[in-house]
Amino acid sequence: xxxxxxxxxxxxxxxxxxxxxxxxxxxxxxxxxxxxxxxxxxxxxxxxxxxxxxxxxxxxxxxxxxxxxxxxxxxxxxxxxxxxxxxxxxxxxxxxxxxxxxxxxxxxxxxxxxxxxxxxxxxxxxxxxxxxxxxxxxxxxxxxxxxxxxxxxxxxxxxxxx
Numbered sequence: 276x277x278x279x280x281x282x283x284x285x286x287x288x289x290x291x292x293x294x295x296x297x298x299x300x301x302x303x304x305x306x307x308x309x310x311x312x313x314x315x316x317x318x319x320x321x322x323x324x325x326x327x328x329x330x331x332x333x334x335x336x337x338x339x340x341x342x343x344x345x346x347x348x349x350x351x352x353x354x355x356x357x358x359x360x361x362x363x364x365x366x367x368x369x370x371x372x373x374x375x376x377x378x379x380x381x382x383x384x385x386x387x388x389x390x391x392x393x394x395x396x397x398x399x400x401x402x403x404x405x406x407x408x409x410x411x412x413x414x415x416x417x418x419x420x421x422x423x424x425x426x427x428x429x430x431x432x433x434x435x436x437x
Contacts, residue, residue: 289412300313313414
């Protein structure tokens, strides 16, 4: 049974150079309580960080009893989920699609929740939570504690870009 209350997830991703150093910022809110998550990576893309922000938010939720409302300024993430593209990509084995590792991680989480709604919000438009997520993402990308986006860097090496 889904409770009337819902868990809100606000997300943003950033990359300096695209690809380049990047980071994500995520805010989870439930009944007025907020938790923030962020991490930076030494070489990644903006789209990977936008998607990872959402995944980290979902992975942090310990209950499947609440509806989830996600707010993102990424058309890539919002359209891929709301228009069902990702489910078609999955059926085709993600052939010629970017970020299959992250999409597969998302798809493992998706059925765990009874109801997920995703909403696009305009970025850099004064939306308080989006602005905060942007600060988290940019600060993470600029931090000295950058992790390695192993999948991205390995795929870059294979393609001869790195």
